[in-house]
Amino acid sequence: MNPRPLDGKVALVTGASRGIGRATALALADAGASVAVGFGSSAAAADEVAALIRDSGGKAVTLGADLADMTAAAGLVERTTTELGAIHIVVNNAGITRDNLAVRISDADWDDVLAVDLGAAFRICRAALRPMLRQRDGRIINIASVAGVVGNPGQANYSAAKAGLIGLTKALCREVGSRGITVNAVAPGFIATDMTSALGDVLDSAVAAVPLRRLGSPEEVAAAVRFLALPEAAYITGHVLHVDGGLAA
């Protein structure tokens, strides 16, 4: 088996400074891809991810952008091609939560979550599809959530954004499949990252509802993303791959 099946490929991973994005950047680099490590405010953490990749003989750059800013989001694709020469794989991973019961969600908390979790992903997809369509090669992998499949009380904004991301995935897959581009989503359940540690005690009861009775690791989500980027996954598109310990079964 080829240990570096993504040799020659360039990947952009948003939110790669921490959590699932960090593990994904490392997994894609381990498979041979050059990686643009996207970050928002954690520049030092992103530098560390890029350094780890370079220390293992890979190629990486860090790209900072506030994904609440739509122009900055779209600009990430051009910056990736400028720095690394091409773009073959996009992982729209950056995400935020602003949890509250729907009656208490402010306009700002609705708008921010929709902007970062869905609006930025769309703009990045739109920008990345231009070069991908030309080269007739591309993999887009959107990190959704179980909350976008079954809905989650206290997360109307986040559930709507993630359900929207799944809809975007399915529509794009039909638009660009004839050009050899696949578009898939990964829907994690409860994964051990900063995002879930913010849940505190609520997390224990959440885990009790998971058939596998534990949190997933960022590396377990990254393994699914890596698989969808591989040549072996070329006939998989429009799919939502659950990495959730059975939560949505």
Ligand code: NAP
């Ligand atoms: P995390 O540990 O909180 O990390 C979030 C990442 O997104 C960070 O790298 C952060 O970058 C970046 N980010 C946030 N806001 C940004 C902004 N405005 N501009 C640019 N980057 C921004 O999250 P995670 O748990 O790894 O989650 C990653 C993805 O998986 C998210 O889309 C999340 O919704 C999804 N997900 C997570 C879980 C879970 O249980 N953890 C479950 C389902 C789905 P900086 O720190 O550099 O700002």
